Amino acid sequence: MVNLEVWIAPDTNLIEFTNAYQVKDCGAVAPAGRFGWFVPLPLAYLVPGMDHWRIFADESTASLFSMSDRDFNYVQSFARLSATDKFYCEESFCTTGIFTPTHCNTSCAVLLAGHPDETGFVVQHILEMKLFVRVIWVGPNLKWLPDTLTASYLNEKTNHSLVLLSHMPSPITMWDNSKFMSVAFPPCETLQTSQNVGCKYELHRLVKLVWSRLEVGAKPAYEAVQKMSFSRDNYLDLLARYSQQPGAVEKIACEWLVENKVSWKPWIPTSDEKNVIYIGGIFPISVSTYTAKGIVRAAEMALEAVNANDTILRDYNLKMKVNNGECKAEAVMNTFIYYVLFSVYKKLVGILGPACSDTVEPLAGVTKHFRTVVISYSAEGSTFSDRSKYPYFFRTIGENTQYKFVYLQLFQKLGWEQVAALTEDGHKYTEYISHTQDLLQANGITFVVNRKFPRDREKASMSKYLQELKNKKVHIIIGDMFDVAVRDVMCQAYNLKMTAQEGYVWFLPQWLAPNWYDTDYYNAHHLENVMCSTTQMIDVS
Numbered sequence: 001m002v003n004l005e006v007w008i009a010p011d012t013n014l015i016e017f018t019n020a021y022q023v024k025d026c027g028a029v030a031p032a033g034r035f036g037w038f039v040p041l042p043l044a045y046l047v048p049g050m051d052h053w054r055i056f057a058d059e060s061t062a063s064l065f066s067m068s069d070r071d072f073n074y075v076q077s078f079a080r081l082s083a084t085d086k087f088y089c090e091e092s093f094c095t096t097g098i099f100t101p102t103h104c105n106t107s108c109a110v111l112l113a114g115h116p117d118e119t120g121f122v123v124q125h126i127l128e129m130k131l132f133v134r135v136i137w138v139g140p141n142l143k144w145l146p147d148t149l150t151a152s153y154l155n156e157k158t159n160h161s162l163v164l165l166s167h168m169p170s171p172i173t174m175w176d177n178s179k180f181m182s183v184a185f186p187p188c189e190t191l192q193t194s195q196n197v198g199c200k201y202e203l204h205r206l207v208k209l210v211w212s213r214l215e216v217g218a219k220p221a222y223e224a225v226q227k228m229s230f231s232r233d234n235y236l237d238l239l240a241r242y243s244q245q246p247g248a249v250e251k252i253a254c255e256w257l258v259e260n261k262v263s264w265k266p267w268i269p270t271s272d273e274k275n276v277i278y279i280g281g282i283f284p285i286s287v288s289t290y291t292a293k294g295i296v297r298a299a300e301m302a303l304e305a306v307n308a309n310d311t312i313l314r315d316y317n318l319k320m321k322v323n324n325g326e327c328k329a330e331a332v333m334n335t336f337i338y339y340v341l342f343s344v345y346k347k348l349v350g351i352l353g354p355a356c357s358d359t360v361e362p363l364a365g366v367t368k369h370f371r372t373v374v375i376s377y378s379a380e381g382s383t384f385s386d387r388s389k390y391p392y393f394f395r396t397i398g399e400n401t402q403y404k405f406v407y408l409q410l411f412q413k414l415g416w417e418q419v420a421a422l423t424e425d426g427h428k429y430t431e432y433i434s435h436t437q438d439l440l441q442a443n444g445i446t447f448v449v450n451r452k453f454p455r456d457r458e459k460a461s462m463s464k465y466l467q468e469l470k471n472k473k474v475h476i477i478i479g480d481m482f483d484v485a486v487r488d489v490m491c492q493a494y495n496l497k498m499t500a501q502e503g504y505v506w507f508l509p510q511w512l513a514p515n516w517y518d519t520d521y522y523n524a525h526h527l528e529n530v531m532c533s534t535t536q537m538i539d540v541s
């Protein structure tokens with residue numbers, strides 16, 4: 001899924017590669033590198049001009065790099081992996097782990113190499129350039145064999161030199177030329193087989209390639225990979241650590257991270273580079289039976305808290321779209337359609353809202369076909385608790401059917417035996433009153449009347465409903481309705497002397513606007529016509 005170091009030759013068309021394998025180029029991980037043939041410096045004095053490939057095209061000069069039978073047998077003993085008894089080179093061009101061109105005999109140079117999957121290209125190179133070179137692949141032993149052989153050659157004062165094939169940088173060659181002399185090859189554009197061989201000796205980009213879907217599926221990881229890069233010093237440091245502790249990759253990585261915070265801190269994605277996901281907010285902002293602008297601010301604060309907390313959705317940047325649902329079914333549906341058509345709908349994790357029970361039913365019905373979660377913070381109606389009917393609807397507020405148990409216990413505690421309800425017809429919110437009536441009656445409390453008044457009532461008629469309650473001598477009244485109706489009802493209660501001062505108890509919703517009784521304001525600014533002043537309303541409440 002992620003390869004942090006792919007060597008790209010200068011003649012490689014990376015676009016073809018990235019298209020074919022659905023990967024993306026995330027830039028260079030380190031300064032450029034290349035493959036090369038290297039001669040240990042202590043053995044480089046033997047022949048002037050040893051740093052040129054032509055020395056291997058001539059049988060007599062190439063023989064300077066041949067090995068005695070003893071040395072060759074010694075090297076060959078490291079050409080296979082003892083655990084599997086297989087040669088590091090099992091390719092068709094190898095015999096007992098060694099490639100020997102047909103034009104070669106024992107006086108040919110011996111080129112030490114690591115693994116043929118990295119350096120097998122050299123076979124074609126040797127054949128095409130008719131080099132007098134045999135190759136022996138010694139796997140990981142390449143890290144130490146050249147040093148051992150160099151020491152032995154120097155000790156015995158043999159007239160032989162040594163050559164190895166490796167990439168640079170590597171734990172063997174590093175980037176500096178303090179240990180090895182590099183053999184020069186012709187530039188790749190002059191070689192007919194440059195695609196396969198020649199450009200191997202040119203500078204390669206060391207790039208990071210990632211599966212292209214990572215950008216969407218794990219954007220922070222993608223962004224971190226994009227930013228990740230090692231300076232030349234960083235890289236040499238890592239290689240030096242590896243040379244000292246071969247194979248201890250995790251330990252080396254961990255130690256390096258602990259000691260080099262300054263180098264890797266900038267790789268951490270900023271919140272803007274995280275995956276953005278959206279919540280589609282539907283709020284009662286204005287022109288509504290129920291208005292609560294503060295909910296928007298509360299949701300924004302929750303969002304800020306989530307984004308600031310690395311234990312919740314660490315890799316995501318949560319954003320919210322804010323729209324006004326007006327507590328009207330058509331406005332809520334309109335907003336939902338907007339979200340579905342929204343350009344980043346695929347990143348929409350769900351709907352927050354709506355506020356009012358009357359608008360939930362059509363929305364929850366439709367969203368289940370879109371498999372979109374709807375979470376209301378305020379719709380209390382009991383109808384939506386059927387999980388099979390509304391599998392995608394959830395809420396953070398309790399369903400109001402629970403009120404019936406509270407009413408029962410309260411009335412029993414206070415010894416109240418008769419109660420009435422006055423609610424607005426057609427609201428989903430007030431459906432719980434019927435359940436309350438059943439429970440209270442089953443427990444010996446008389447539900448004197450469950451009166452509903454029509455939404456399009458004439459203003460004057462409200463007194464008719466209150467008069468009925470008064471005539472029936474009921475003093476405990478559950479009045480669950482929205483602000484506009486409450487102002488009208490409580491004004492009539494003032495006129496008919498049905499207030500607390502006259503011994504009446506009204507149960508009104510706790511979510512009414514803080515200034516719900518301010519009739520002077522609503523009459524002046526909202527074209528209402530409640531015939532009580534604010535002062536009189538304060539007396540009522």
Ligand SMILES: NCCCC(=O)O
Nearest residue numbers: 356357378379380381
């Ligand atoms: N919580 C205020 C809105 C009530 C409702 O419609 O469920």
